[in-house]
Amino acid sequence: MVQDLITFIGRFHPLWVHLPIGFLIIAVFFKAYVVLGKKPAMQEAVNFSLLLGTISALVAAVLGFMLSQSGGYDGDLLDIHLVAGWTTVIISAIAWWVNKNELRFSKKLNYTVLGFMILALSVTGHFGGSLTHGEDYLTAFAPFGEKLEETKGRVLAKVEDAEVFTDVIQPILRSKCQSCHRSGKSKGELNLASYETMLQGGENGPVFIAADAEKSELIRRVTLPSDHDDFMPAEGKKPLTEEEIQVLIWWITKGKADPKASLMDADEEIIAWAKPRLNILGGEKMMAVSIDTAYLITLEKMGFRVRVLSHESGALDVVLPSDAEKGQASELLKALLPIKDQIYWLSLAGTGIQDSDLNQVAQLSNLHRLRIENNPISDSGISALTGLSKLESLNLNGTKVSELGLETLSEIHSLKSLYLWNTAIDPQHVKVEKLSAAGVKVVFGG
Amino acid sequence: MSHHHDAPLRSSNRDLQEIEKNMDRRRFLTKTSLGLGSLALGSLMGMEKIFAENPHTPPLLSESPSGLAGLPHFMPKAKRVIYLFQSGGPSQLELYDYKPKLIDLHGQELPDSVRDGQRLTGMSADQSSFPMTASAFKFSQYGQSRAWVSELMPHTAEIVDELCFIKSMQTGQINHDPAITFFQTGHQLPGRPSIGAWLSYGLGSDNQNLPSFIVLVSKNAVQDQPLYARLWGNGFLPSQYQGIQFRSGQDPVLYLGNPENYDGKDRREMLDYLKSLNEVQLDTYGDPEISARIAQYEMAFRMQTSVPEITDMSKEPDSVYEMYGEDSRDPGTYAANCLLARKLIEKDVKFVQLYHQGWDQHGNLPGGIKNQCQKTDRATAALIKDLKQRGLLEDTLVVWGGEFGRTVYSQGTLSPDNYGRDHHPRCFTKWMCGAGVKPGFTYGETDDFGYNVVKDPVQVHDLQATILHLFGIDHEKLTYKHQGRRFRLTDVEGHVVKGILT
Numbered sequence: 001m002v003q004d005l006i007t008f009i010g011r012f013h014p015l016w017v018h019l020p021i022g023f024l025i026i027a028v029f030f031k032a033y034v035v036l037g038k039k040p041a042m043q044e045a046v047n048f049s050l051l052l053g054t055i056s057a058l059v060a061a062v063l064g065f066m067l068s069q070s071g072g073y074d075g076d077l078l079d080i081h082l083v084a085g086w087t088t089v090i091i092s093a094i095a096w097w098v099n100k101n102e103l104r105f106s107k108k109l110n111y112t113v114l115g116f117m118i119l120a121l122s123v124t125g126h127f128g129g130s131l132t133h134g135e136d137y138l139t140a141f142a143p144f145g146e147k148l149e150e151t152k153g154r155v156l157a158k159v160e161d162a163e164v165f166t167d168v169i170q171p172i173l174r175s176k177c178q179s180c181h182r183s184g185k186s187k188g189e190l191n192l193a194s195y196e197t198m199l200q201g202g203e204n205g206p207v208f209i210a211a212d213a214e215k216s217e218l219i220r221r222v223t224l225p226s227d228h229d230d231f232m233p234a235e236g237k238k239p240l241t242e243e244e245i246q247v248l249i250w251w252i253t254k255g256k257a258d259p260k261a262s263l264m265d266a267d268e269e270i271i272a273w274a275k276p277r278l279n280i281l282g283g284e285k286m287m288a289v290s291i292d293t294a295y296l297i298t299l300e301k302m303g304f305r306v307r308v309l310s311h312e313s314g315a316l317d318v319v320l321p322s323d324a325e326k327g328q329a330s331e332l333l334k335a336l337l338p339i340k341d342q343i344y345w346l347s348l349a350g351t352g353i354q355d356s357d358l359n360q361v362a363q364l365s366n367l368h369r370l371r372i373e374n375n376p377i378s379d380s381g382i383s384a385l386t387g388l389s390k391l392e393s394l395n396l397n398g399t400k401v402s403e404l405g406l407e408t409l410s411e412i413h414s415l416k417s418l419y420l421w422n423t424a425i426d427p428q429h430v431k432v433e434k435l436s437a438a439g440v441k442v443v444f445g446g
Numbered sequence: 447m448s449h450h451h452d453a454p455l456r457s458s459n460r461d462l463q464e465i466e467k468n469m470d471r472r473r474f475l476t477k478t479s480l481g482l483g484s485l486a487l488g489s490l491m492g493m494e495k496i497f498a499e500n501p502h503t504p505p506l507l508s509e510s511p512s513g514l515a516g517l518p519h520f521m522p523k524a525k526r527v528i529y530l531f532q533s534g535g536p537s538q539l540e541l542y543d544y545k546p547k548l549i550d551l552h553g554q555e556l557p558d559s560v561r562d563g564q565r566l567t568g569m570s571a572d573q574s575s576f577p578m579t580a581s582a583f584k585f586s587q588y589g590q591s592r593a594w595v596s597e598l599m600p601h602t603a604e605i606v607d608e609l610c611f612i613k614s615m616q617t618g619q620i621n622h623d624p625a626i627t628f629f630q631t632g633h634q635l636p637g638r639p640s641i642g643a644w645l646s647y648g649l650g651s652d653n654q655n656l657p658s659f660i661v662l663v664s665k666n667a668v669q670d671q672p673l674y675a676r677l678w679g680n681g682f683l684p685s686q687y688q689g690i691q692f693r694s695g696q697d698p699v700l701y702l703g704n705p706e707n708y709d710g711k712d713r714r715e716m717l718d719y720l721k722s723l724n725e726v727q728l729d730t731y732g733d734p735e736i737s738a739r740i741a742q743y744e745m746a747f748r749m750q751t752s753v754p755e756i757t758d759m760s761k762e763p764d765s766v767y768e769m770y771g772e773d774s775r776d777p778g779t780y781a782a783n784c785l786l787a788r789k790l791i792e793k794d795v796k797f798v799q800l801y802h803q804g805w806d807q808h809g810n811l812p813g814g815i816k817n818q819c820q821k822t823d824r825a826t827a828a829l830i831k832d833l834k835q836r837g838l839l840e841d842t843l844v845v846w847g848g849e850f851g852r853t854v855y856s857q858g859t860l861s862p863d864n865y866g867r868d869h870h871p872r873c874f875t876k877w878m879c880g881a882g883v884k885p886g887f888t889y890g891e892t893d894d895f896g897y898n899v900v901k902d903p904v905q906v907h908d909l910q911a912t913i914l915h916l917f918g919i920d921h922e923k924l925t926y927k928h929q930g931r932r933f934r935l936t937d938v939e940g941h942v943v944k945g946i947l948t
Contacts, residue, residue, distance in 0.1 A: 242520075242920075243520070269521065272521065273520075305652055305653075305794070307649075307650075307652065308518070309518065309521055309522060309918070310518065310520060310521040310918070311516060311518075311519075312520070312521075313521070315521060317525070319652070319794065321653075344521075345841075369840060369841070371837065373836075373837065393837070393840050395837035395840075397835070397836065397837060417837075417840065419835070419836075419837040421835045421836070421837075443834060443835060443837070444835070445835035
């Protein structure tokens, strides 16, 4: 109860501190006015401001001490702030005394004391600010010095090196949690600065339980309704996004909270979301994230229909309508090559494309859904598609593929659904059954 | 001034010159300063924003590549949706929500503990007795998912492994119009944009030649409860996003054809001229409805070719008509509309909304619902099968259901072979199918009385949030500012039903 009251009163500290800052600074301005403006009558005002400043600084220091008792602020920063704060109180008292009796002491001494007072005030204020906003708050966007990477993690040579915790989760924690939970200001005795400190948990115990996201305090806190008392990040701070929460859940459940879990083992959507956020060496050129709107418009003028699927990954859905001029398809397909890694869904249904055209389709490395139904395509054309390692859905309705072509399709391990309506393939064929056994949903009509 | 003199049309046309002359100095200054301001604003907002909002870009750019800037918010699963709205409130107890315990309870009074003080409609509140009523129809389990379906839906029973049943739908509305309005617009009072309008506003069109939101109303239904065009209206969104109704008969879209003795070239000339007049007005007043009007005239002109093409059924083989049922040969029937819906989906129309009325069986339910099922069951199942074999279920979502369910107690007297059921908002069944939803799956449960939801309730706003989610839209972020407030489809509610997503 008493502790609560102390905390309650202590929380007026951030409000109150502005009083001594204002009083003491205005005292110095008054003093300058007295000296430079030759207005000796103002001397009284200087005295009065310094007195108010001293008293309010004392109150601020007491309030600050009470606030520090509530915990969450341990560390070197707090010590410096505390010492500097009390120093300010003492120096301002001295400054008042010296100023009041300026005739007894020297003017030089008076100015020196006032100077030290402002210095102590600045030091106190600076470290107080560092405590609440974080040490890099002031300098993060300063034009000088090195800029702290806000969300990006360490520099990686390639995507395959990325670890879920270090390269994806750490940057999230840094931007959303560490302003309160870090070395120097561990609210709730929780420090999320590193894996090791996370393991230690906070005052309510561990923050995560490997393989059990539901019981993990971290997940519970960020998924509560935002008006709940326990919701994190605390009031007014930016909440975690849906995707960020999904990454945390994946890491705790499927990643078993292993700090070395590879990003490549994560779900497809997580990889797609995380990829553009990684700090990959010379990465900008490799990543398919920037959407070249002007080029997409060029494609539309050629007859394609282009739709952005994800602004995160730059994924595109491209359709060549079947009423586009027949026989033109081969020529038009070349125009897709500059954005070949961005095409996730592609439909060339009924456009008259031929076997040879599939060599170009085969270059679209991120293709997930491909519709090439109702075209004069045969087994030899299909064989080009085996390199599409992400292909999940393939529509071959109304093509000339035969059972032989199925052999090559079984090499696409990512394949989930295959459409073979209006083909010569026998639904009972052993190769069809083999594909079904491998988890491919094979659809015939009727 | 040079801006005006550059435009070739203005100098070559006397009427336009006249209008231009009428533009006085004050209006010129207002207009140009606004123009400069919006230009600067546009460049601040980035290129994509310009494409989305500048009415002066040619139609190809304004409708591409992605509707509103920044949408979709995340990777979508669905590209298009067919919403098979069963208007009137089909009885969940006769179709999908099997309640065997009711056979024993048949004829007994509905316990007050179950009703729990619920307000009833004026149609049955005065009844002296509320006898619980078992379904007159037999249920069996089908498919690998072992889903219960009644004998009324033999064809739907064949496709249960494609369907995702939601048995725990709930709504706050107990009368037809507010309940349908709630489902279609997210609010029980008229005036808000329909879900199809929201989707076309957010995502734009995938086919320049057809509207992105098309509505088909069955002509072969009992039209006991009215449907209003505002159910597919644009509300406060720009009017080009409203649903366009295709009708049966000679003119699928009213006033689309040219008048007699008036050829297409004249029409084009007239439209060009009208467009330039409208553009002068747009320049002067900047009213977005003027650009909506220009877009609509252009769309209508393209539809003069595309609509007869799409509604021409002569190329469909007999096997297709066999699949959808004999009705499908008669344009405007539910079956024909299902077939047309498939054709529209093949052309990448984003939202096809079917309405089939007549599910409001207050009395004579067994006979009435049997008739309804005969008209719809076969075609619904055929549509799913057809979409599946064409590979279109990969990215097409199908939604089936009405605006509320029906009561477990009989409205009117319960006789050995006849009964009725009143409106029941506390639980009813919908199903979804296709892009991004779990096939062969059942979500939510009702109690043994078929009266209350006991597990995983789904609200109307939840369903709407889920549909938007499947299109890659965060339902909280798709908003439109109107009369000083930002509105969204799901108002201030709605949670994505994650349990039904693949």
